[in-house]
Amino acid sequence: MLIKRILLVTAALMTATAAHSETAVKIGVLTDMSGTYSDLAGPGSVWAANKAVKDFGAAAKGMKVEVISADHQNKGDIASGIARRWYDTENVNVVVDLVTSSTALAVNEVAKEKNKVALVSGAASSEITGGKCNANTLHWTYDTYSLANGTGNAIVKTGGDSWFFVTADYAFGQALERDTSAVVTANGGKVLGSVKHPFPAQDFSSYLLQAQGSGAKIIGLANAGADTTNAIKQASEFGIVQAGQNLAGLLVFITDVHALGLKTAQGLIFTEAWYWDMNDANRAFAKEYAAANNGKYPTMVHAGVYSSVMHYLKAVEALKSAGDGGAIVAKMKEMPTEDALFGKGSVREDGRKIHDMYLFEVKKPDESKAPWDYYKLRATIPAAEAWRPLAQSTCSLVKK
Amino acid sequence: MFELIGVTPQALFGQLLLGLINGSFYAMLSLGLAIIFGLLNIINFTHGAQYMMGAFVAWMLLKFLGLNYWWALILAPVIVGATGVLIERFLISRLYNLDHLYGLLLTFGLALIIQGVFRNQYGSSGLPYEIPEILQGGHNLGFMFLPNYRGWVVVFSLVVCIATWLVIEKTRLGAYLRAATENATLVGAFGVNVPRLITLTYGFGVGLAALAGVLAAPIYSVNPNMGADLIIVVFAVVVIGGMGSILGSILTGFGLGLVEGLTKVFYPEAAATVIFIIMVIVLLIKPAGLFGRTA
Numbered sequence: 001m002l003i004k005r006i007l008l009v010t011a012a013l014m015t016a017t018a019a020h021s022e023t024a025v026k027i028g029v030l031t032d033m034s035g036t037y038s039d040l041a042g043p044g045s046v047w048a049a050n051k052a053v054k055d056f057g058a059a060a061k062g063m064k065v066e067v068i069s070a071d072h073q074n075k076g077d078i079a080s081g082i083a084r085r086w087y088d089t090e091n092v093n094v095v096v097d098l099v100t101s102s103t104a105l106a107v108n109e110v111a112k113e114k115n116k117v118a119l120v121s122g123a124a125s126s127e128i129t130g131g132k133c134n135a136n137t138l139h140w141t142y143d144t145y146s147l148a149n150g151t152g153n154a155i156v157k158t159g160g161d162s163w164f165f166v167t168a169d170y171a172f173g174q175a176l177e178r179d180t181s182a183v184v185t186a187n188g189g190k191v192l193g194s195v196k197h198p199f200p201a202q203d204f205s206s207y208l209l210q211a212q213g214s215g216a217k218i219i220g221l222a223n224a225g226a227d228t229t230n231a232i233k234q235a236s237e238f239g240i241v242q243a244g245q246n247l248a249g250l251l252v253f254i255t256d257v258h259a260l261g262l263k264t265a266q267g268l269i270f271t272e273a274w275y276w277d278m279n280d281a282n283r284a285f286a287k288e289y290a291a292a293n294n295g296k297y298p299t300m301v302h303a304g305v306y307s308s309v310m311h312y313l314k315a316v317e318a319l320k321s322a323g324d325g326g327a328i329v330a331k332m333k334e335m336p337t338e339d340a341l342f343g344k345g346s347v348r349e350d351g352r353k354i355h356d357m358y359l360f361e362v363k364k365p366d367e368s369k370a371p372w373d374y375y376k377l378r379a380t381i382p383a384a385e386a387w388r389p390l391a392q393s394t395c396s397l398v399k400k
Numbered sequence: 401m402f403e404l405i406g407v408t409p410q411a412l413f414g415q416l417l418l419g420l421i422n423g424s425f426y427a428m429l430s431l432g433l434a435i436i437f438g439l440l441n442i443i444n445f446t447h448g449a450q451y452m453m454g455a456f457v458a459w460m461l462l463k464f465l466g467l468n469y470w471w472a473l474i475l476a477p478v479i480v481g482a483t484g485v486l487i488e489r490f491l492i493s494r495l496y497n498l499d500h501l502y503g504l505l506l507t508f509g510l511a512l513i514i515q516g517v518f519r520n521q522y523g524s525s526g527l528p529y530e531i532p533e534i535l536q537g538g539h540n541l542g543f544m545f546l547p548n549y550r551g552w553v554v555v556f557s558l559v560v561c562i563a564t565w566l567v568i569e570k571t572r573l574g575a576y577l578r579a580a581t582e583n584a585t586l587v588g589a590f591g592v593n594v595p596r597l598i599t600l601t602y603g604f605g606v607g608l609a610a611l612a613g614v615l616a617a618p619i620y621s622v623n624p625n626m627g628a629d630l631i632i633v634v635f636a637v638v639v640i641g642g643m644g645s646i647l648g649s650i651l652t653g654f655g656l657g658l659v660e661g662l663t664k665v666f667y668p669e670a671a672a673t674v675i676f677i678i679m680v681i682v683l684l685i686k687p688a689g690l691f692g693r694t695a
Contacts, residue, residue: 034516034519034524035524035625036524036525036625037524038519038523038524039523039524039525040525042524169669195668196668196669197668197671198669198671198672198673200625200629201671201672202620202626202629202630203418203422203619203620205418205421205550206415206418206419206661206664206665206668206671207664207668209411209414209415209418209544210411210664210665212545213408213410213411225524225525226524226525226526226621226623226625229525229526229621230620230621233619233620233621234619237531237538237547237549237550237619238538238545238547239537239538239545239547243545255523255525256525258525259525259526259527259528259621259623260528260621261528263528263530264528294521294523296523
């Protein structure tokens with residue numbers, strides 16, 4: 001019995017020393033695995049995180065990286081529960097993706113409390129690097145400010161100066177409406193009103209009818225995923241566009257365009273951070289992604305997960321430890337970013353990842369030459385103009 | 401008067417009409433549930449998944465066989481109904497001697513499995529399905545623009561609901577069905593094949609769900625979660641109408657659609673909860689539901 005125990009202890013000690021000689025990192029992909037956002041994030045984000053680990057070449061660099069995942073069901077309380085368990089008992093160092101703003105805003109608090117790391121790719125609220133910012137959280141792919149700034153600006157400048165919002169009634173929708181309203185009024189436009197719908201919703205006809213009644217030139221859809229596609233589909237059914245009003249999808253992913261079909265989606269203008277058909281590196285990533293994901297193509301969220309995990313691993317490599325979350329995030333802000341999908345960029349002191357944004361227009365059915373050939377580029381919004389200026393920041397990390 | 405409540409008559413009538421359209425989906429789905437509960441005493445939690453299957457079968461018929469909406473309207477309920485028959489024969493029929501809870505768990509589990517399989521195969525963002533050509537466009541009614549397709553949905557589902565009600569209340573087959581609901585052993589003793597009656601009833605209820613799914617396919621995106629979102633509301637409709645009451649489920653379906661439509665005008669944030677508030681009130685005042693008989 002005693003011998004057995006001694007043997008066990010020795011074995012345990014040996015494994016412990018073996019593990020110590022290489023840096024162990026555990027990445028938790030916390031995302032919507034089954035709900036309305038599971039195509040634009042979900043299992044694809046898990047794939048992207050694994051792909052980043054592979055491309056980084058962790059094993060060759062003496063790092064042992066493990067990727068796990070869980071479904072937060074788009075609920076803040078479930079997300080913070082899982083994050084707490086991961087950080088506390090399962091040795092997870094970093095939580096990535098966090099689609100849905102309510103989950104991101106819940107988990108960034110937990111990351112701060114435990115001094116771990118949260119890398120947000122899927123969520124949009126600009127609060128993550130605004131009033132709710134902290135030294136353990138980075139916001140990677142896009143945010144409501146950059147969407148509003150890109151799409152709102154472009155539309156107001158081409159004459160769409162009166163707006164009515166159809167808004168998803170939670171943190172994200174409210175942030176998107178607020179940021180877009182600010183852009184509209186700053187450019188001399190008017191906001192005539194808004195209606196908030198429960199999340200998720202199926203039937204938008206009532207809200208669209210109210211939008212129609214407002215007489216606004218532009219109906220801004222401050223929602224995402226199936227909510228946006230249902231709203232666009234039903235707007236075309238109710239003849240809203242034919243009657244002279246225009247729709248602005250404030251957050252549209254390529255999976256939404258695919259769900260709508262080009263016939264319904266053509267002509268939509270929106271802002272995104274990444275599109276698969278822009279250069280060879282993106283195309284190669286997309287091809288590999290499609291082969292592994294039932295032929296679906298990656299969204300900007302997947303690309304963001306890849307890019308953020310890559311940069312995180314570089315910082316861990318530089319520090320030779322994944323233990324101190326605050327130190328890693330500081331390192332990530334200090335190092336310039338560079339990866340195959342987003343090119344060169346940087347991370348700002350408020351936690352905002354900085355890169356170019358793009359204004360896309362959905363192609364007409366006869367312009368599309370191949371499956372998933374959906375966008376044409378209207379304009380590139382340079383990194384310097386795409387994001388909220390630090391001077392306007394309410395983040396406590398910004399020294400003024 | 402309209403100025404007093406701050407809503408123009410145009411907006412109000414428009415919303416009432418939209419409420420009626422949504423109500424027709426509630427009515428068709430809750431009708432199927434009520435029939436199944438009435439005869440089988442099974443709370444069919446798979447109903448939402450079967451509604452979703454109806455929409456998917458319509459999409460598959462078009463994509464793989466080139467069969468259009470009108471074919472789907474006939475074939476999808478038959479195909480999905482047939483899967484319902486298999487489910488009843490091989491799974492549900494084994495649970496009749498057990499507590500209600502087992503049926504509920506079985507059908508709930510089945511719903512999760514079916515939705516998971518579809519999600520795995522087709523993703524969650526949905527598939528496009530066009531409105532049939534002759535129902536495209538719409539009419540300006542003065543107070544709102546009514547898409548032809550929505551008008552068709554209301555008329556068609558009203559016809560289906562009334563026809564189902566007539567079959568159950570006025571025909572011999574319906575009489576057997578109602579008798580079997582009261583006392584299956586006695587009806588069996590008169591030479592009626594009760595197990596087959598039960599199987600076909602379940603298949604019919606499921607077919608109704610699939611039919612609602614086909615109707616919904618051109619309006620909502622065809623996606624694996626479309627039923628899961630709706631089924632909870634439909635259950636509330638059935639509970640408010642009175643479990644197992646055929647007429648109750650039809651009237652409550654349309655009625656609650658209207659109430660929901662009005663809520664979307666006056667306080668849209670509560671649109672998702674108003675039906676449950678009504679459910680709570682009805683259960684407190686009349687536990688058997690508005691049209692239910694107290695056991």
